[in-house]
Amino acid sequence: MRSTPTQGLSLIDRQVMWNRLLAVVEEQAQVCQRTAFSTIVRESGDLAAGVFDAQGRMLAQAVTGTPGHINSMALAVGHVIDAYPVETMQEGDVYIHNDPWMGTGHLNDISITTPCFHDGQLVGFLACNSHIMDIGGVVDRSASRDVFMEGLYLPILKLVDAGRVDESLIAVIRANTRQPVETVGDVYSLMNCNAIGCARLTEMMTEFGLSDLQALADHIIDTSRAAVLEKIRALPRGTFSGELTLDGTQEGPITLKAALTISDSGIHVDYTGSAPMTKYNFNVPLCYTLAYTSYALGVAIVGDIPNNAGSLEPRTVSAPEGCILNALKPAPVVSRSQVGLMLPDLVFNCLRKALPERIxxxxxxxxxxxxxxxxxxxxxxxxxxxxxxxxxxxxxxxxxxxxxxxxxxxxxxxxxxxxxxxxxxxxxxxxxxxxxxxxxxxxxxxxxxxxxxxxxxxxxxxxxxxxxxxxxxxxxxxxxxxxxxxxxxxxxxxxxxxxxxxxxxxxxxxxxxxxxxxxxxxxxxxxxDRAAVQRDLACGYISAEAAQEIYHLPPEEAPHA
Incomplete structure (x- = not known):
């Protein structure tokens, strides 16, 4: 089929292709999950997969996956392009890293980025990441005091050069894990799912006669950004504050603070006032802070608008350098999820003051x-x-x-x-x-x-x-x-x-x-509702004491076994 300029596509054409991109990345993610060695990936879906345009902008992400992986992966391809300019890339190249500050926040998540070529031209990227069970480091996960104690640290490196795997790099990875078969197997699983995603992307481009993704990418990003801004502009304006106290570490509890500002240009969450970094490994790189902040805003406000560079753009964060939510290298970060996963509640505590009917x-x-x-x-x-x-x-x-x-x-x-x-x-x-x-x-x-x-x-x-x-x-x-x-x-x-x-x-x-x-x-x-109390009691969700003392359900109204 002859290639057709994407500028000539109708709105319906572009919407159909957008949906196909979503199908492409979902198959990509499912391949990763089915072939993973890590049980957390295979059984629990702790992964992310996405397709990006040639500029490194995320166009679509798989439903299968987790917010911490997905929303931090949205920035990862940009880091790869900074390290290896697009003009130096060849068909068959694959890049790897697990830098916590450029990936998903700790060393156990390996990211793979694959340039995708169509008719000899680079048209985009497929990227994915997943949790690796063991990447070396100390056995006692509570003992690390800097990131170098937490395992093998891979900067952005070329793992495959024009189709040729760097066996020396594979040997380094194999030598730095207690589970060499599983860890190297997961690396190949990630490469494979990107390869499948790239194959499906180029098949789609051939089917629709596309020579590039530029106009489609602009449509996806511009439409998504506009849709999110429309939802934000329907919200009450102002700055809403909240705080959350966590169990913290052996040093004591940790307090997180946030100020959430809703304006015509978007929603910004500032974490000034949150606790400083700790010597323990519960510090959070800013990319992970952004990931779960953005997710919370998406759940509460954005709804069913697909996740991509456009829909993410109006959601921004800031945190002082050196606070626990903007930890600086080489802070220990392996357990960053224990703090980062609490951020949606902190964001909701702010939003509840503006939108109590939905939080x-x-x-x-x-x-x-x-x-x-x-x-x-x-x-x-x-x-x-x-x-x-x-x-x-x-x-x-x-x-x-x-x-x-x-x-x-x-x-x-x-x-x-x-x-x-x-x-x-x-x-x-x-x-x-x-x-x-x-x-x-x-x-x-x-x-x-x-x-x-x-x-x-x-x-x-x-x-x-x-x-x-x-x-x-x-x-x-x-x-x-x-x-x-x-x-x-x-x-x-x-x-x-x-x-x-x-x-x-x-x-x-x-x-x-x-x-x-x-x-x-x-x-x-x-x-x-009395029927709901009776149902809870019958199902064992609440005790008879709770039914009577908290919900004031008389004994004669309790369901009989």
Whole structure:
């Protein structure tokens, strides 16, 4: 088919092609998920995939993925172009990096960028990233005190030169991980999904007779920007402040502050007043701060407008250099998600003052990873210990018009991992995994429930547990007279409790007990629909005591077994 200038395309043509781009990147993401070695990617979808134009502007992102990966990846291709100008790129080139300040915020996420050529001309880029289970560094994830202790640091490098893989670079990666097969396998998985995305993109261009993406890209970006600005201009003007106190570190709690300004040109969130960087590894690079701030604004305001460079542009952030939300290299950042994932609640606390009718109560936010190493049966096997991780979740805060979701990864988008996979890769058994009654904050609309999880070892040997949690000392707060969600907890069946961010050894025969927190409730509990209270009681979401004492349900109205 003869190439047709994209300037001649009708509006309908461009909309059809836009939808095809969304299909291209969704297939790209699904290929990554299906071929990944990392269980967090394969089972929980901790990844991102997108297509970019020749200028490095994101045109489409996959639905499969997480905001922290996706919204920080939006800037990654620009960094690659800065390091390797477009005119130096050849067909078959592939670039790799895991720079926390140019990628997704920590070393465990590897980013791959692939220039895409059509009829010999560079027309765009396919980019992706995913979580790598082990990238070297200290075993105790709470012990790192700078980024260099956290694993292999890859600047932006050419991994494949005109189709020829740099085996020396692959050897460096293989030599710096405790899981060389899995880590190198994930690198190839990422390269493969980009290759599939590029193939589908060029097929689409051939089908529609496109010689370049320029006019289509301008249409996508301009249309999306205009649509977001239209929504923003319907909002009340002003600056709205909020703050959030986190459990923090062994040094004490951390306070985050934000001032959110709505203007005709967009929404800006300034984090001046937030806590300074900590010596522990919960610092957040600004790219990750932007990612979850932008996501929160998208959820509350942008709605179903697709995510791309245009729709992201009106959402901006600032934070003083050296604060915990704008950590500077070489700050330790491996656990940046424990703080970064809390930002949507902070943004919502600002927005609730402007838009109380659409903002949820506070949620669990930070994920409750089950992260385990060991055991070892002899000193000779110290480096052959298994390392497994699965995602568990707490409850979402209630909205002003419905209950919060239970056991959900909101706002991360990461799915809870199947315990059967976790067990199959270790000697551990998950003896219990169930919803926690009464963990959702009471209200006219109830907060989502957390979970109760019990884990033990089938061997009479100790194993190492790495805790990195929030909402233990400061549970999710309710809104508009709604009750707070239940606090989380981590400890042993024997009764010992641990700090929210601490590594500990589980003795032989002991079991870890993990209480995932619940989301805050919304509205006066006395106004909750009686049928909803009865249903909660019948399903075991609330206890008989809560039904009577909080919701004032008479015993004679309680459902009978």
């Amino acid at each position: 949820p109560a506070e949620s669990t936010c930070a994920l409750y990873h089950v992260n385990v190493m060991g055991p070892r049966s002899s000193p000779a096997q110290i480096w052959n210990r298994f390392r497994v991780q699965t995602i568990t979740t707490g409850g979402m805060g209630a909205l002003p018009y419905r209950d919060g979701m239970s056991a959900t990864g909101f706002p991360s988008g990461v799915r809870g991992g199947p315990v059967e996979i976790f067990e199959s890769m270790s000697t551990l058994v998950v003896w219990k995994k169930e919803l926690r009654p009464d963990s959702g904050g009471a209200g006219t609309f109830r907060g989502g429930l957390g979970q109760l999880i019990e884990i033990g070892n089938t061997l009479p040997e100790p194993f190492q547990y790495f805790a990195g949690y929030e909402r233990i000392d400061y549970p999710a707060r309710g809104a508009a007279l709604g009750g707070d969600g239940a606090a989380g907890a981590v400890g042993l069946a024997s009764g010992r409790r641990f700090h929210s961010k601490q590594s500990f050894e589980v003795p032989p025969g002991e079991r870890v007990i993990l209480h995932c927190p619940g989301g805050g409730g919304q509205g006066d509990p006395a106004l909750r």
